Amino acid sequence: MISIFLKHELKAFWRAKNAGKSLAVQIILGVLIVIFLLYALLIGFFIDKVLLHFSPKVDLVVSFCGVILIYYLLDLLMRIQLQELPTLRVQPYLQLPVKRNALAQYLGLMALLSGFNIIPLLLFLPFIFKVIAVRSGGGIALAFLLSILGLTIFNNYLALYIKRKANVNGWLLLIATGVLALFVLGDFMWHIYSIRNISYLFFGHLISSPVLVLLPLLLAVGMYYFNFLYIKQNFYLEELSSKKNAYKGSTEYPILNRFGIVGDLVANEIKLILRNKRPSSALKMSFIFLVYGLIFYLNPAFKTTDGIVVFVGMFMSGVFIINYGQFMYSWQASHFDGLLVSKLNFADFIKAKYFLFTIMSTIAFVLLTPYVYFGWRVLLIHTVMFLWNIGINTTIILFFANRNSRRIDLTKGAAFNWQGVGASQWIVSLPILLTPLVIFIPFKLLNQPDIGLAVMAVIAIVCLFARGFFVKKLEADFYNRKFKIAEGFREK
Amino acid sequence: MIEIKDLKKVYAGVTVVNIPHLQINKGESVGLVGNNGAGKTTLFRMILDLIRPEQGEVLSNGENVAGHEAWKNYTASYLDEGFLIDYLTPEEYFYFIGGLHQQTQAHVNDFLATLNDFFNGEILKKGKYIRDLSKGNQSKVGIASCLLQKPELLMLDEPFANIDPSTQIRLKNMLKDTNKRSGVTTLISSHDLNHITDVCDRILLMEKGKIIKDIATSSSTLDELENYFAVSAAPSSIGIDEEENH
Numbered sequence: 001m002i003s004i005f006l007k008h009e010l011k012a013f014w015r016a017k018n019a020g021k022s023l024a025v026q027i028i029l030g031v032l033i034v035i036f037l038l039y040a041l042l043i044g045f046f047i048d049k050v051l052l053h054f055s056p057k058v059d060l061v062v063s064f065c066g067v068i069l070i071y072y073l074l075d076l077l078m079r080i081q082l083q084e085l086p087t088l089r090v091q092p093y094l095q096l097p098v099k100r101n102a103l104a105q106y107l108g109l110m111a112l113l114s115g116f117n118i119i120p121l122l123l124f125l126p127f128i129f130k131v132i133a134v135r136s137g138g139g140i141a142l143a144f145l146l147s148i149l150g151l152t153i154f155n156n157y158l159a160l161y162i163k164r165k166a167n168v169n170g171w172l173l174l175i176a177t178g179v180l181a182l183f184v185l186g187d188f189m190w191h192i193y194s195i196r197n198i199s200y201l202f203f204g205h206l207i208s209s210p211v212l213v214l215l216p217l218l219l220a221v222g223m224y225y226f227n228f229l230y231i232k233q234n235f236y237l238e239e240l241s242s243k244k245n246a247y248k249g250s251t252e253y254p255i256l257n258r259f260g261i262v263g264d265l266v267a268n269e270i271k272l273i274l275r276n277k278r279p280s281s282a283l284k285m286s287f288i289f290l291v292y293g294l295i296f297y298l299n300p301a302f303k304t305t306d307g308i309v310v311f312v313g314m315f316m317s318g319v320f321i322i323n324y325g326q327f328m329y330s331w332q333a334s335h336f337d338g339l340l341v342s343k344l345n346f347a348d349f350i351k352a353k354y355f356l357f358t359i360m361s362t363i364a365f366v367l368l369t370p371y372v373y374f375g376w377r378v379l380l381i382h383t384v385m386f387l388w389n390i391g392i393n394t395t396i397i398l399f400f401a402n403r404n405s406r407r408i409d410l411t412k413g414a415a416f417n418w419q420g421v422g423a424s425q426w427i428v429s430l431p432i433l434l435t436p437l438v439i440f441i442p443f444k445l446l447n448q449p450d451i452g453l454a455v456m457a458v459i460a461i462v463c464l465f466a467r468g469f470f471v472k473k474l475e476a477d478f479y480n481r482k483f484k485i486a487e488g489f490r491e492k
Numbered sequence: 493m494i495e496i497k498d499l500k501k502v503y504a505g506v507t508v509v510n511i512p513h514l515q516i517n518k519g520e521s522v523g524l525v526g527n528n529g530a531g532k533t534t535l536f537r538m539i540l541d542l543i544r545p546e547q548g549e550v551l552s553n554g555e556n557v558a559g560h561e562a563w564k565n566y567t568a569s570y571l572d573e574g575f576l577i578d579y580l581t582p583e584e585y586f587y588f589i590g591g592l593h594q595q596t597q598a599h600v601n602d603f604l605a606t607l608n609d610f611f612n613g614e615i616l617k618k619g620k621y622i623r624d625l626s627k628g629n630q631s632k633v634g635i636a637s638c639l640l641q642k643p644e645l646l647m648l649d650e651p652f653a654n655i656d657p658s659t660q661i662r663l664k665n666m667l668k669d670t671n672k673r674s675g676v677t678t679l680i681s682s683h684d685l686n687h688i689t690d691v692c693d694r695i696l697l698m699e700k701g702k703i704i705k706d707i708a709t710s711s712s713t714l715d716e717l718e719n720y721f722a723v724s725a726a727p728s729s730i731g732i733d734e735e736e737n738h
Contacts, residue, residue, distance in 0.1 A: 247619030250581045264591050268577060268584075275579045275621065338575035341540045343564045343592045343641070410579065411623075479559070483544040490574070 001102040002109065005093075009110070033115075040119050044126040061135065061207070062200060064127055069199030071120065072151050077180050079116050079159035080173060094235065104232040108224060111160055112153070120152050136207055143210035147203070150216030157223040161230060261344070265352035266359070272331060276410035279324065279331055286320040286360070290367055297374045304374050306381065306449045310440055313382040316368055318389035320360040321397055326428055328353065328401035330408040330420045333489035340486060347475045350398060354467060357394045361386060384457045385436075391460030393432055395470050400428040402477050405488025493518045493645060493677045494539065499548035501534055501701075509534050509545075509701045516679065518644075521671040523692030523709075524681040525717060530698040532681040533571060536649055539679075540569055552645070568643035570634035570651070578623035582615045582633050585622060589637045600640065607636050610662050628654040635663065639670065646670065647679045652687050660687065667691050685721070689714045 043050070051063045090103050125145065133141035166173040187195045206212050251271065256263035273279040293312050296302045315322070324331075332339065339349070365386040372379045408420035436456065443452025463470070478485075496514040500507060509531040516522055524532050537543045539550050541557040549556045552563040569575070577585055590600035604616060614629050615636070622633055631654050638646055651667075652660050668691055670676045682688040689695065689709050697705035697720065705720070707713055 248581060248621050248624075249619060250583045261592065264588055268580065268588060271584070272577075272579055335574060335577045337542055337571070338577065340542060341564065341567070341569050341575070342589065345561070483542075486542055 001098065002106050005102075005106045037115075037118065037122060040122040041126070044123045045130075047123065047127050048131060060131060062204065064131070065200045065203030065206075066196035067199070068124065068148070068151075068203055070195050071123070072155055073180060073184055073195065075116065075120065076155050076159055077177065077184075079155060080162055080176055080180075083114055083116055083156075083159055083163070085111075085160060085163055100232055100235060103235070104228050107231055108157075108228050111156060111227075114156065116159075117152050117156055120148060124148050132207075140207055140210055143206055143213040144203070146213050147206060147216040150213075150218075150220040153220035154216065154223045157220075157227040161223070161227050164230065164234075259355070261348045262352045262355055265349060266356050269331075269352065269356050272410070273324070278408070278410060278412060282324045282327075283320065285323055286364065289319040289323075290316055290364065292316055292319075293368075293371055293374075297371070297378070304378050306377075306453075307440070307444060309378055309381040310385060310436055313368075313378075313385035314388060314393075314436060317361050317364045317382065317386045318393050320364065321357045321389055321393050322429075322432060324360075325353075325357065325394070325397035325401065326425045327408060327420050328397065328404065329485070330404060330406050330489070331410065333407040334410065336486055336489045340482065346478055347471050350471050350474050350478075353398055353401075354394055354471070357397075358390045361389050381453060384453050384460070387457055387460035387464065388436065391463040392435065395463065395467075395474075396431050396435075397428065398470075398474055399477070400424050402474065402481055402485070405481075405485045407489050407491060493520070493553065494679070495551040495554075496539075497548050497551070499535075499538060499550065500546045501531075501538060501543065502546050507701050509538065511535070511548075511701075511703055514696075514703065516677065518677055519671070519675045520694055521667070521678040521692045522680070523688035523695045524679065524698060525683070525685065525688055525695060526681075526698035527721070529700075531701040532698055533649055534701075535698070536569070536571055536647060536679075536681065539647065540567070540571075563645075566644035567647065568638035568641040568645070569647035569649075570631070570638050571647075571649040573627070573630050573634075575634055576622050576630060576637075578630075579621055581619075581621055582625075583617075585633065586637060586640060589640055593641055595640075603640055604636070607639070610636065610659065610666065612659065626654075628656065628659070631655055632659065639666070643676060645677045645679070649681050650683065651680060652682050652684045660684075664691050685714060685717045689717065 047064070048060055051060060051067070055063050090107060093103060125148070128141050128144045128148070132144055162172065162176050166176070184195070186192045202212065202215070253263075253267045253270065256267045256270075259266070273283050293316055296308050296312050297304050302308045329336065365382065368382055369379065371382060404420075404422065404424045406420045406422050412419065439456055439459070440449075440452045443449060443455065494514075494516040496511050498513070499509060499511045501509040508529075524535070526532055534543065538545050539552075539557065541550075541563075544558070549558065551557070552567065555562055557563050577588070580588065586600050586604060587597050590597070590603075595603075604611075611632060615625070615632055618625075622630060625633065631651065635648065635651055638648065646667075651663060655663065664687055667678060667680070671678050671691075678692070680688065680692065693709050695705070695707050695709055695713060695717065696703050697707075697717070707716065
């Protein structure tokens with residue numbers, strides 16, 4: 001039975017709607033995953049060097065044993081946030097004469113197919129073979145190997161169990177995360193106990209008495225069985241799926257009410273962002289990007305040279321425009337027909353996009369003011385780039401939005417989700433990256449960076465005041481392409 | 493109200509809509525029937541300027557719908573869930589649509605109060621986004637938002653599908669009422685021959701993209717239609733509707 005499920009699963013993978021569509025995207029995704037795994041493997045191979053670097057006085061095996069448990073704690077934290085529940089795929093089988101045991105086992109097995117389960121092996125196995133097998137012999141190495149496997153599987157099912165429970169009660173996820181965070185802080189902040197020592201307590205003794213390997217194995221089997229029983233007893237769609245059934249109230253943004261239809265459209269789009277998984281993670285990314293500058297400005301190799309600040313400043317106040325805007329209007333694909341037939345002037349639609357960009361970029365710009373710590377010049381350049389973002393990058397993004405007709409399913413998560421990614425997203429990055437370069441670099445080379453900045457500011461302000469003109473152009477451009485866009489959005 | 497001239501749509505070499513001429517007058521209630529794949533939804537989409545016809549044009553109040561927007565002011569339509577903004581609550585959606593027609597929230601609330609029976613307590617203040625509603629309830633939201641717009645032309649694609657019998661009957665009465673009392677031109681498609689002959693004064697029968705019958709509803713219309721569909725149940729005419737089977 002399970003082999004049939006596996007066959008179906010493979011078919012589902014190969015026949016997925018966005019699978020065959022763009023091979024280039026698939027290849028790039030594959031390459032990225034391989035690079036990521038290679039990194040993990042590389043760290044695994046040199047973990048002895050890393051450990052020596054951080055604690056040169058401690059014996060290698062001791063510090064290795066200390067690290068393992070810390071890794072699994074962080075792993076659990078990450079899993080709770082990121083790992084997906086492999087659930088709804090059983091829906092078509094629930095009403096068929098298929099044994100529940102088979103389905104539950106299948107779900108359990110599928111849950112093992114996660115990148116989270118490969119990484120610890122890549123990280124720890126090389127050390128086990130390189131050092132422990134040499135020092136303590138094959139038997140002990142095997143005990144370590146099995147312990148690592150056991151803990152990985154234990155973590156896997158524990159995280160899934162917590163996530164399943166969290167579907168019933170959303171607070172549980174927060175509580176679990178909090179407890180884990182407190183546990184980690186208890187060591188690193190308050191020094192009440194040492195996770196390192198607890199970890200060594202187990203793995204250190206594993207060397208002397210390998211029988212202890214039974215403990216992680218038992219944990220793994222126990223957690224699997226526990227999970228299996230839970231799934232079996234709760235084979236109801238609403239409990240398996242990741243939908244939450246909380247009361248969803250209506251929201252209003254009184255400030256936006258003053259702006260008429262354009263304000264309404266912006267309010268709708270803010271709701272779109274906050275109420276759907278993928279756009280909301282695009283928003284979160286924009287906030288994370290606010291610290292991007294620290295990486296460069298604190299780095300003695302870059303510091304706050306003008307060229308660096310121009311780019312970093314552009315990305316920091318414009319990351320929402322770029323990150324969210326590159327998928328416009330795909331975000332609204334699912335109701336695009338409705339927008340087209342409604343009494344909605346498309347010029348208003350475009351104005352709302354400009355307005356939304358301006359709001360988000362302004363918020364980012366305000367939050368960026370502490371960067372003045374690095375000097376007034378940084379603030380000055382940030383201001384110029386902020387004007388550049390709302391003056392020019394908005395228009396560039398919207399110009400390409402008219403050329404994008406890929407549907408996006410809002411309910412799917414953002415991690416490794418390449419739906420809606422097409423040529424337009426790659427091409428749009430060119431003008432955004434190149435235009436400031438083309439304008440600024442000549443002045444910089446002539447040793448007149450101030451004039452360069454002034455020119456950029458003037459161009460940005462002129463474009464800002466010419467928005468009405470751009471709105472008209474974009475509207476006319478849209479009417480030429482609307483059938484193609486709407487047709488693309490209808491293709492599920 | 494609507495005049496169609498020489499309209500043609502071809503998908504992959506197959507003509508899915510081919511209407512040399514069709515006139516729908518103001519105040520008429522027109523029902524569109526036909527098996528899956530007859531071209532009903534495609535015709536609706538062309539009237540709403542959502543897809544580009546290969547040739548011909550659709551005139552609404554004498555103005556081509558393609559390239560013009562005046563028709564949006566008096567046309568309300570609901571074809572499928574793709575017309576709804578599904579991450580909004582029904583209230584938010586109604587306020588948005590009302591706002592497009594310069595209606596205040598109080599105005600919208602007053603109107604929604606008149607639909608209490610139709611909603612049957614399933615729509616408002618339920619704490620759900622539209623995407624969490626059942627298909628039938630989504631369809632109610634779509635139909636209600638059409639009526640909210642106080643249109644002169646109302647277009648509904650299979651409004652009786654997915655909704656419960658009581659609501660179907662209420663909907664029939666509402667549609668008759670909007671047509672008879674407010675003089676709204678209605679264009680409705682349906683697979684339910686009973687309902688459609690009850691609601692509409694004129695029935696258009698489509699087959700493979702062509703309008704093969706154009707009849708004023710009378711007591712014999714239902715029999716006539718039932719006869720047609722019974723005969724054409726032969727395998728040759730069963731097609732797969734691209735629009736409805738996605």
